[in-house]
Structures are given as structure tokens and as C-alpha cells.
Amino acid sequence: MALDLARWQFGITTIYHFLFVPLTIGLSVIVASLQTAWHRTGRTEYLRATKFFGKLFLINFAMGVVTGIVQEFQFGMNWSAYSTFVGDVFGAPLAMEALLAFFLESTFIGLWIFGWDKLPRRVHLACIWAAAIGTNLSAYFILAANAWMRHPVGFEIDPTTGQARLTSIWAVLSNDQAWSTYLHVVSAAFIAAGLFVAAVSAYKLLTRKDEREHELFRRTLRVGFVVTLVAGIVVTVSGDHQAKLMAQYEPMKLAAAEALWDDEHAAGFSIFAVGDIQDGRNHVNVQVPGLLAFLATGDFDGDVQGINDIQERLTAEFGPGSYIPNVGLLYWAFRMMMGLGLAGVAVSVVGLWLTRGGRLFRWDWQYRLVVAALPAALLANIFGWILTEMGRQPWTVVGELLTANSVSPGVSLTEVAISLSAFTLIYAVLAVVEFGLLAKYVKAGTAAVMPYPENDAAEPDRTDDDRVPAFVY
Amino acid sequence: MDLPLVWFLAIAVLWTGYFVLEGFDFGVGAxxxxxxxxxxxxxxxxxSIGPVWDGNEVWLITAVGATFAAFPAWYASMLSGFYLPVLLILLALIGxxxxxEYRGKGDTARWRARWDTVIVLGSAIPAFLWGLIFANLVRGLExxxxxxxxxxxxxxFNGYAVLGGLLTLSLFLLHGAVFLALKTDGPVRVRARAFAGRSVLVVLPLLVAFVAWTGRGGALAAGVVAVVALVAGAVAIRRGREGWAFTATAVAVGLLSVTIFGTLFPEVLPSTTDPAFSLTIANAASAPYTLTVMSWVALVFLPLVLGYQAWSYWVFRKRVGRDHIPAAH
Known part of the structure; x- marks a missing residue:
């Protein structure tokens, strides 16, 4: 029971954390790019866009930071057996993440927030880039740690303690599962961030409160689309690679995600299936012939392993027990991830075409569709993680440690119930507050972060002699 | 070189850095x-703490991450063993x-007042609980x-641990007040100086009691110097030497941390059930390969981190006064 609650807590806190992470990863780079554009061209519109999206970025960033602290402590609090077993290997990338990335991110974000009008322009621009690099670097370390759980490499089991022992940090950091996952997760993050910029711009173009900012949002709408499109290409290519790695390292996850019950030659890709999980078979299964075999092996005639057969092999290798994850959940998580993610990319492709050469959307529903693409992209990110983490079950470290043996033996059911309730409650409240603030600043528009000049006179340049920090708190 | 010992020292340094830095921003908040x-x-x-508090907090993240990497069993037993206090600290740090970030982004006085309450509790609770946790570490756990x-x-919540908690809470309040005296101007500075001068009278007996109750050997010497530093800080703040006063309270906080880790050594989590069950530097440490890798990483990057964090303090070195605060937005 304490195990179930600990798993629920990890699921809830991690999914919640990951609502903010993709936006932070992508928006940090987008805001830095907008500021670079201002720095290069000197055009006020870019500065205005930087400040407007920078504000939204910071509202989101704060949530990502504070919910991230929980993640680092949670392994020790709820998963002490896991922590003791993997610490020698898993702790290293986490410590590196803090030392190399978190310091960079948090120190330079402070310099950026308070450094407007205080630091020389070039230095101030470097600060947002340093923060963006820190953010994107931190993702690599944590994903290398996560990849190790799915494909453990560069370690041995210590014969006296029975615990994992690092033998090659290079193997852990260059794990093909690590860099492949990095490309996939970060590109998915840029899809979410690109659609965030597009959705906010679409909303502003739809409501047309302030004609002065119309041109700015017409441009940022396209910026959002372009980011989404480029990220969409990377997400597709890396996703294909992820499927092949999954077939190789975690065949059970792939079989469950496809509801493929038995080993199959030239397996088809399931579009829609209704199955009997107890019985281990499907009643209905609409398939594209040979496509799964192609995705998993690169050959339409390839062999793909099925759930029942893998279960037999795992029982033979690791002893009796069920090695089958939640098939129904994984099957639909896989489809939701791909469907919602690709829908978001499709919106951006069509959107780019419709807005070419200074054109605008003709109908309001087109703007609304762009707004709806943002939650779709965030959900796609979340479903991707549900597939990854639930598909690894019953293992925490594939082939090495079961989830059931990972939990803290000394932490009581009451304690986990308290923490689960407390996190859920505070996170729910903060979600409402955060959404309210984002909505407020989106509605207030660009004039709220940078007033427009009274008449048509030239816009005043910043006063570089006034070297007082921007006391924004 | 004895790598586990090096990493025990490194983790002690990270915690010490955390207490010295976040100690004052906890104080300011409370x-x-x-x-x-x-x-x-x-x-x-x-x-006055706006540009730096987040960077200060990363010292905690790094201390905990380094403990995970270098002493997995210490990390696991400590965080699961102090489950509810750690939970409270996390909730406080989240809030x-x-x-x-959010208090200035609302429009009403009520909105700001609510967030102010969160800042006060979110600063005071961890300031107390870190002392409670580390005093329990020194004392040992079942x-x-x-x-x-x-x-x-x-x-x-035994007597010694509560004393430890009250000590860190009051010491961080004093440290924060001295920081405000150094970094602000106007009425806040005046009141901060007065508060610092008075609060020494509370902090000093608590520190003396804690050091006397804790101390043995070299750790006791560090504790005694911490007391001396605190007295020097009190003198400095009364004479209006704010820079010296801040240096003194920083030294006092740092030496309190040294006292704690010095007393803990060579154990990392003593067992009161049976000393044979204690976690020690030797039996909790990761294998030499991991420690070697982490040593190189720390050797290269820690100076870099110290460099740019020091630079950020330099950039924001000027005092903050009421005139600097722009209208609400």
C-alpha cells in the first residue's frame, strides 16, 4: 500500500513538474533568440516581444524550479532502497546536473531579471543565454540518469554489497538511450514551447484588444510555428530511433504499447484495438501491415516480440512473476503521445502556409485551433513520460531492480499519505494561481511590460547611464 | 588520497556554503x-535578496546531489529517516x-499580504528544521x-534537537538582519541594525549552550571561535561597521556548521540503537571510481561556479533604498 501511494506521488509530482519543464527548456531559448534579434537589429518590437514572452517565461520558470527540488529529494525519501542500490551510478549525473547546470541557470536568471538597465547590453544578453544553456544542459544529465534505468550500462553489481557500482561514466553519459531520449524529449519540449508562443499570439490576434501590438503577434505567431515545425522534424526522426531502441532494450514495453500478444513476423502497426488483457489476446485490431516491424527493426519483414512470449522468456530468466506492464494504459498513451504531438506539428505546418507573405487567418476558429494545440502538445509530452515510466514496470532498473523492492522500508503508509495529500493540494492551488497569472499577463499584453510612446515620436532609447537594477519583486 | 574523506569534507563545505548564504535570505524573509x-x-x-536567493538555494541542491553520488546510503537513510521534517522543508521552499516571483504580480494588498505570509513561514520553517535535523544527526537516531x-x-523533537532548531532560526534571523543593515538604506537599515543588536542577546546563549552540549575535541574549538565571532559581530553592528558585522555572522554560521560536521566525523549517521549499525564515511561511501570522477568534475566546475556567483554578488553590491523601488506593476 505504501508502495502504491509512493508510486502515485512520484507520478503526480513528476507529471506536474513536467508541465513546466518543456516550456522552460524551449522558452528560455526563444526568449534569448528574441533578445538577440533586438540586439542585432535594434528594433523596439523585438525588445517588446522579449519582455512580453520573458514575463510569461518567468512565471512558468518559478514553478519549474520549485517543483524540481521535490524530485531530487523524493528518491531518498520514498525510494531509499532504490537510492542505496543505484546511488553509486545514478547519483553522479544528478550531482553533475546541480553543479554544472542548476548553478548556471539560477545565478544567470537572477542576473537577467535584475540586470535590465544595469548590465551592459551585451553582458545582459549573455546572461539569458547562459540560463538557457544551463536549462538545456540540465536536461541531458537527468535524462542520462533516466536512460540508465531503462538501459543500464557502465556498471557492475558489487559482489559483497549487492549494489550497482559505476565502472564507466562515459558509458553512462554516451548511452545511446540517453542521447536519443535527449533529442526526443528536448524536441518535444520545443514543440510545446513553440506552440505556447503561437497559442498566445493567436489568442492576441483573435481578441484584437490593442491594434498597436497586432504586427508583433503576427510575427511571433510565425516564430512559434517555425520552432514547432523544426522541432517536429527532430521529434519524428528521434522518435523512430526511440522505437528501435525500445524493441532492442525493452521489448515488453513496445509489445504492450502495441498490444502485440505473440511474437510476429512482419508485425502490423495497430491503429485501434480492443483486447482481453486477462486472456492475452485482442478481439478487434485494425492494423497497417508490416509497419510495426518497420518501426521496430527498419525492415517490413522484421520480427517483433509479443507480450506472452516475452513473459515466458522473462520468467525463465528472472523467476516466476508477472513482467507485463499495464497494457491498456500503454497502448493508449502511445497513441495519444503520437496523435496529439503530430496534431500540434500539423497545426503549425498548415498555419505557416496560411500566414505566408503577410496573410492572416480568415476565420476565428483557426486561431482557436492554434490555442487548443498548446494543451495538446503538453499532453503529448505527458503521455510520452507515462509510456516511458509505466512501460518500464515492474522494474525501476530494467533487469536489475524491481519497483516493489525499491521503496523505503522505514517510511509508513501514514507518512506517504500525508506527503501525497500535501503535494497534491499545494500543487493544485499553485496550478490555479499560475494559470491565473499567465492569463492576466497575456490579456494585459505588451503595453503592460513596455508602454508605447504617447505620440508618433521616435521611441525613447534605454537610458544607459541610469545604472540601477530593475527591482522587479 | 582518502577519497571518501575528501567527499565528506566537500559535502560539509557545500552545506556550510548553503547555511551561510541561504541563512541570510531565510532571515530576510522571516x-x-x-x-x-x-x-x-x-x-x-x-x-535585496531578489537576484541571489535562487543561486543560494542551489547550494542545497548540490549538497544533496553530492551526498546521493558520494554516500548513497547516507542520502537514503537521512531523507527517508527525516521524512516529515524534510517534507515540511520542501513545502516551505516551494511556497x-x-x-x-508572484507577490509583485497581483493587484491587491490582500494578494501581497498572502504571499508575504508564505515568505515568512517558508523562510522560518526551514531555518528551524535544518537545525533540528542536523542536531539529530549529531545526536544519532534509532x-x-x-x-x-x-x-x-x-x-x-528532543531537547537537544529543539535547541539546535532554535539556534539556527535565531542565528539566521540575526544573519539576515545584519545582511539588511549592510545591503539596504533608509528605515529598514536602521531597524535591522537595532534588531541585530538586540537579537544577539538571544542568539549568544543559545549558541553557547549548543556548543557546550555538542562539543568535543577540535569541533569544540570551532564552536568556541563561532561564539567569539558572534560577539565580534555584535560589537561591530553596534559600532555601525556593517561589513565587518556581516563577515562575523557569516563566520559564526560557517563555524557552527563546522562544529556539526566535526562532531559527526567520522560517522555520517550514528545509530543510537547500536554503534555498530552507524553509517560512517567508510561504510556509506561510493566506490573509488565514482568518487574520482566526481572529484575531477568538482575540481573543474566548483571554482567556476564560485567565480560567477561572486560576480553576481558584485554586480548587485549597491544598497537598496526606498527610492529605488519603482511603482507597483
Whole structure:
């Protein structure tokens, strides 16, 4: 029971954390790019866009930071057996993440927030880039740690303690599962961030409160689309690679995600299936012939392993027990991830075409569709993680440690119930507050972060002699 | 070189850095209702730590991450053993971090007042609980041969640990007040100086009691120097030497941490059930390969981190006064 609650807590806190992470990863780079554009061209519109999206970025960033602290402590609090077993290997990338990335991110974000009008322009621009690099670097370390759980490499089991022992940090950091996952997760993050910029711009173009900012949002709408499109290409290519790695390292996850019950030659890709999980078979299964075999092996005639057969092999290798994850959940998580993610990319492709050469959307529903693409992209990110983490079950470290043996033996059911309730409650409240603030600043528009000049006179340049920090708190 | 010892020292340094740095921003946060008379005062106080508090907090993240990498069993037993206090600290840090960013973004006085409450509690609670946790570490916990802590949450509130908690809370308040005296101007500065001068009278007996109760050997010497530093700080603040006063309270906080880790050595989590069950530097450490890798990483990157963090303090070295605070936005 304490195990179930600990798993629920990890699921809830991690999914919640990951609502903010993709936006932070992508928006940090987008805001830095907008500021670079201002720095290069000197055009006020870019500065205005930087400040407007920078504000939204910071509202989101704060949530990502504070919910991230929980993640680092949670392994020790709820998963002490896991922590003791993997610490020698898993702790290293986490410590590196803090030392190399978190310091960079948090120190330079402070310099950026308070450094407007205080630091020389070039230095101030470097600060947002340093923060963006820190953010994107931190993702690599944590994903290398996560990849190790799915494909453990560069370690041995210590014969006296029975615990994992690092033998090659290079193997852990260059794990093909690590860099492949990095490309996939970060590109998915840029899809979410690109659609965030597009959705906010679409909303502003739809409501047309302030004609002065119309041109700015017409441009940022396209910026959002372009980011989404480029990220969409990377997400597709890396996703294909992820499927092949999954077939190789975690065949059970792939079989469950496809509801493929038995080993199959030239397996088809399931579009829609209704199955009997107890019985281990499907009643209905609409398939594209040979496509799964192609995705998993690169050959339409390839062999793909099925759930029942893998279960037999795992029982033979690791002893009796069920090695089958939640098939129904994984099957639909896989489809939701791909469907919602690709829908978001499709919106951006069509959107780019419709807005070419200074054109605008003709109908309001087109703007609304762009707004709806943002939650779709965030959900796609979340479903991707549900597939990854639930598909690894019953293992925490594939082939090495079961989830059931990972939990803290000394932490009581009451304690986990308290923490689960407390996190859920505070996170729910903060979600409402955060959404309210984002909505407020989106509605207030660009004039709220940078007033427009009274008449048509030239816009005043910043006063570089006034070297007082921007006391924004 | 004895790598586990090096990493014990490295982790002690990281915690010490954390207490010295976040100690003052905890103090500033908790002193909001004491030293501010209006919203501008509160904003002077919050903005004085605004650019740096997040970077200060990363010292904690790094200390915990380094413990995970270098002493997995210590990390696991400590965080699961102090489950509820650690949970409270996390909730406090979540609320506090969001509050700094969000308090200025609402329109009503009620909105700001609510976030101010979160800042005060979010600063005071961890300031107390870190002292409670580390005093319990020094004292030892009920722990079996499997290194699973069996102490109940009520057992954590023993006299020695509560003294430790009150000490860190009051010391961080003093440290924060001295920081405000150094970094602000106007009425907040005046009140912060007065508060610092008075609060020494509370902190000093607590520190003396804690050091006397804790100390043995070299750690005791560090504790005695901490007391001396605190007295020097009191003298300096009364003479208006704010820079020296801040140096002195920083040294006092740092040496308190040294006293704690010095007393802990060579154990990292002593067992009161049976000393044979204690986690020690030797039996909790990761293998030499991991420690070697981490040593190189730290050797290259820690100086870099120190460099740019010091630079950020240099950039924001000027005092914050009421005139600097722009209209609400």
C-alpha cells in the first residue's frame, strides 16, 4: 500500500513538474533568440516581444524550479532502497546536473531579471543565454540518469554489497538511450514551447484588444510555428530511433504499447484495438501491415516480440512473476503521445502556409485551433513520460531492480499519505494561481511590460547611464 | 588520497556554503513583519535578496546531489529517516520560491499580504528544521543493521534537537538582519541594525549552550571561535561597521556548521540503537571510481561556479533604498 501511494506521488509530482519543464527548456531559448534579434537589429518590437514572452517565461520558470527540488529529494525519501542500490551510478549525473547546470541557470536568471538597465547590453544578453544553456544542459544529465534505468550500462553489481557500482561514466553519459531520449524529449519540449508562443499570439490576434501590438503577434505567431515545425522534424526522426531502441532494450514495453500478444513476423502497426488483457489476446485490431516491424527493426519483414512470449522468456530468466506492464494504459498513451504531438506539428505546418507573405487567418476558429494545440502538445509530452515510466514496470532498473523492492522500508503508509495529500493540494492551488497569472499577463499584453510612446515620436532609447537594477519583486 | 574523506569534507563545505548564504535570505524573509512598516519596506527587503536567493538555494541542491553520488546510503537513510521534517522543508521552499516571483504580480494588498505570509513561514520553517535535523544527526537516531531509521517523528523533537532548531532560526534571523543593515538604506537599515543588536542577546546563549552540549575535541574549538565571532559581530553592528558585522555572522554560521560536521566525523549517521549499525564515511561511501570522477568534475566546475556567483554578488553590491523601488506593476 505504501508502495502504491509512493508510486502515485512520484507520478503526480513528476507529471506536474513536467508541465513546466518543456516550456522552460524551449522558452528560455526563444526568449534569448528574441533578445538577440533586438540586439542585432535594434528594433523596439523585438525588445517588446522579449519582455512580453520573458514575463510569461518567468512565471512558468518559478514553478519549474520549485517543483524540481521535490524530485531530487523524493528518491531518498520514498525510494531509499532504490537510492542505496543505484546511488553509486545514478547519483553522479544528478550531482553533475546541480553543479554544472542548476548553478548556471539560477545565478544567470537572477542576473537577467535584475540586470535590465544595469548590465551592459551585451553582458545582459549573455546572461539569458547562459540560463538557457544551463536549462538545456540540465536536461541531458537527468535524462542520462533516466536512460540508465531503462538501459543500464557502465556498471557492475558489487559482489559483497549487492549494489550497482559505476565502472564507466562515459558509458553512462554516451548511452545511446540517453542521447536519443535527449533529442526526443528536448524536441518535444520545443514543440510545446513553440506552440505556447503561437497559442498566445493567436489568442492576441483573435481578441484584437490593442491594434498597436497586432504586427508583433503576427510575427511571433510565425516564430512559434517555425520552432514547432523544426522541432517536429527532430521529434519524428528521434522518435523512430526511440522505437528501435525500445524493441532492442525493452521489448515488453513496445509489445504492450502495441498490444502485440505473440511474437510476429512482419508485425502490423495497430491503429485501434480492443483486447482481453486477462486472456492475452485482442478481439478487434485494425492494423497497417508490416509497419510495426518497420518501426521496430527498419525492415517490413522484421520480427517483433509479443507480450506472452516475452513473459515466458522473462520468467525463465528472472523467476516466476508477472513482467507485463499495464497494457491498456500503454497502448493508449502511445497513441495519444503520437496523435496529439503530430496534431500540434500539423497545426503549425498548415498555419505557416496560411500566414505566408503577410496573410492572416480568415476565420476565428483557426486561431482557436492554434490555442487548443498548446494543451495538446503538453499532453503529448505527458503521455510520452507515462509510456516511458509505466512501460518500464515492474522494474525501476530494467533487469536489475524491481519497483516493489525499491521503496523505503522505514517510511509508513501514514507518512506517504500525508506527503501525497500535501503535494497534491499545494500543487493544485499553485496550478490555479499560475494559470491565473499567465492569463492576466497575456490579456494585459505588451503595453503592460513596455508602454508605447504617447505620440508618433521616435521611441525613447534605454537610458544607459541610469545604472540601477530593475527591482522587479 | 582518502577519497571518501575528501567527499565528506566537500559535502560539509557545500552545506556550510548553503547555511551561510541561504541563512541570510531565510532571515530576510522571516523578518518581513518585524522590520517592514509598509509595502515599500517589504519590497526593499525582498529585492535585496531578489537576484541571489535562487543561486543560494542551489547550494542545497548540490549538497544533496553530492551526498546521493558520494554516500548513497547516507542520502537514503537521512531523507527517508527525516521524512516529515524534510517534507515540511520542501513545502516551505516551494511556497517561498513561488511567492518571491508572484507577490509583485497581483493587484491587491490582500494578494501581497498572502504571499508575504508564505515568505515568512517558508523562510522560518526551514531555518528551524535544518537545525533540528542536523542536531539529530549529531545526536544519532534509532537505526537498525539495515540502516533503516526507526525513530518516530516525535523522537526528533528532543531537547537537544529543539535547541539546535532554535539556534539556527535565531542565528539566521540575526544573519539576515545584519545582511539588511549592510545591503539596504533608509528605515529598514536602521531597524535591522537595532534588531541585530538586540537579537544577539538571544542568539549568544543559545549558541553557547549548543556548543557546550555538542562539543568535543577540535569541533569544540570551532564552536568556541563561532561564539567569539558572534560577539565580534555584535560589537561591530553596534559600532555601525556593517561589513565587518556581516563577515562575523557569516563566520559564526560557517563555524557552527563546522562544529556539526566535526562532531559527526567520522560517522555520517550514528545509530543510537547500536554503534555498530552507524553509517560512517567508510561504510556509506561510493566506490573509488565514482568518487574520482566526481572529484575531477568538482575540481573543474566548483571554482567556476564560485567565480560567477561572486560576480553576481558584485554586480548587485549597491544598497537598496526606498527610492529605488519603482511603482507597483
Amino acid at each position: 523578518l518581513l513583519p518585524v522590520l517592514a512598516r509598509d509595502d515599500t519596506d517589504r519590497r526593499v527587503m525582498i529585492n 517561498r520560491g513561488v511567492a518571491f 537505526m537498525g543493521a539495515d540502516h533503516v531509521v526507526t525513530a518516530s517523528v516525535f523522537a526528533l
